Amino acid sequence: MERAIFLRKDKKQINGDLVFDFCGVSQTMPFHSFGPAIRENFVLHVVLEGKGIYQVKDQQFQLEKGDLFLVRPNELTFYRADGKNPWLYAWIAFSGESAEKIIQETLLKKNAYTMKTSKMQQFVQYILNCLSFQQNDLSSELQLNAITNQFLAELLQDQGHIYFAEEKIYSPLTIEAMEYIQKNYQKDITVTEIAEALSVNRSHLSRVFSNHLTTTIKDYLTGVRINQAAFLLSFGEDSIETISEAVGFNSLVVFSRAFKKSTGETASHYRKRMKENQFQDVSLDRLKIQLEQQKIISRAT
Known part of the structure; x- marks a missing residue:
């Protein structure tokens, strides 16, 4: 589950050599994961707080505040928030004929996927600037493309350094198990049943x-x-018991204990808090204030 503010432009009026696709900022829950998945765009993430792992090909990276990680088109990737200190990150996605060429001129050239940035505040500000263009018109589209160009120009000048994977542990079996869980978590499955399904x-x-x-x-x-x-507690109206059954728990008591252990609060308290303060509904100004308070961006920006 993520609490996110985001902007996506699917219908483009022009197709340029480099175009903005989407961007956002997310505060994830412990162990929140994305993937294994394949993207059609370049997606560059900036880790603002917390920790997580990023896996691509046969590499795994342990990432934290100030790190960037790049998702390339048509490559299977997986990333997951830390269980104790889940990350807050921002991202921008782009595509176009020039995208690959530009990336090859940055520190993320060739097979590099992660780096420590020296320009975290600048990158976050560009993404916040993109979020202000909620209009679906040609003027906004041109300005979003311009900001994307500025973002990548900043990346070209970044004097950070590249990370290399600490370990190579690519495992097709693990990927299969994760995919099986994603498709069947609603059922009362066990580790033994997962193993049998994968032979x-x-x-x-x-x-x-x-x-x-x-x-x-x-x-x-x-x-x-x-x-x-x-997610269901935040956006749905079903009872907590119904939700616990829908996600694969056969006991409300077991669900309640697991939910509090994972999130630090009861399901009812979590629902109440999220209904009162949805991150999706947070204004851009309030988001900026939050990031200022966390000293992720300065008040001068």
């Missing part, structure tokens, strides 16, 4: 999964369920 030994699957993601299959499954429950 592997249970112990072998558990060992490979833990080595790959530094968490157990059971905890990952619980995290997926809690993330979905948080």
Whole structure:
């Protein structure tokens, strides 16, 4: 589950060599994950607070505040927030014939995917500037494309440094297990059933999964369920008991304990707080104030 403010432009009136696609800012919950998935765009993320992991090809990166990570088109990627200190990140997505050429001129050239930036505040400000263009007209589109160009010009000048993966632990089996969980978490599945579905030994699957993601299959499954429950609590009107059943818990008591352990609050308190203060409904001005208070951007910007 993410609490996000975002902007997306699907219908473009012009097609240039470099075009803005979407951007946003998200505060994630513990163990919130995206993927495994393939994007059609370049998506550049800026980690503002917290920690998480990013996996691409046979590489895994441990990332924190001040790091950038790049998702390239047509590459399978996965990223997940830390369980104790989940990340707050901003992102901008772009495409076009010049996109690859520009990236190849930055520190993220060739097979580089992550870097420590020296320009975090500037990058965040560009993304906030994009979020102010909510109109779906040609003028906004041109200005969003211009900001994207400025963002990448800043990236070209970034004097940060590249990260190299700490370990190479690519595991197709783990990816298969994650995909199975994503498709079947609503059911009363067990680790044994997952192993049988993938035609592997249970112990072998558990060992490979833990080595790959530094968490157990059971905890990952619980995290997926809690993330979905948080989404339903935030945006739906069903009872907590109905939601607990919908995400795969066969006991309201077990769900309640798991939800509080994961989020630090009861499901009812979480729902009340989210209804009163939806991050999706936060104005851009309020978001800027929040980022100023966290010293992510300065008051002068």
